[in-house]
Amino acid sequence: LEAGVAEEQLARIMGPCGLDIGADTQEETALAILAEILAVRAGRGGGPLRESKNRIHVEVA
Numbered sequence: 001l002e003a004g005v006a007e008e009q010l011a012r013i014m015g016p017c018g019l020d021i022g023a024d025t026q027e028e029t030a031l032a033i034l035a036e037i038l039a040v041r042a043g044r045g046g047g048p049l050r051e052s053k054n055r056i057h058v059e060v061a
Contacts, residue, residue, distance in 0.1 A: 019046045 018032035019039065039046035049056055 017036055018029060019035045021028070021032050021035065023029045023032045036046060
C-alpha cells in the first residue's frame with residue numbers, strides 16, 4: 001500500500017489562500033483564511049455585505 005494523495009485531491013488545493021483584507025499579523029492572516037473557507041462553503045464571493053444582493057439574516061416566522 002503506497003501512502004500519498006490522489007491527483008484529484010491535489011487539484012482541489014488553491015493557493016494563495018485567504019481573502020484580501022489587508023492582513024499584517026499572523027492572527028489577521030488566520031482570519032483572512034477562515035473568511036475564505038466560510039465564503040467558499042456558503043457559495044459566496046466574500047465581498048462587502050453592503051454589496052450583497054441577498055439577505056444576510058434569516059427571516060424568523
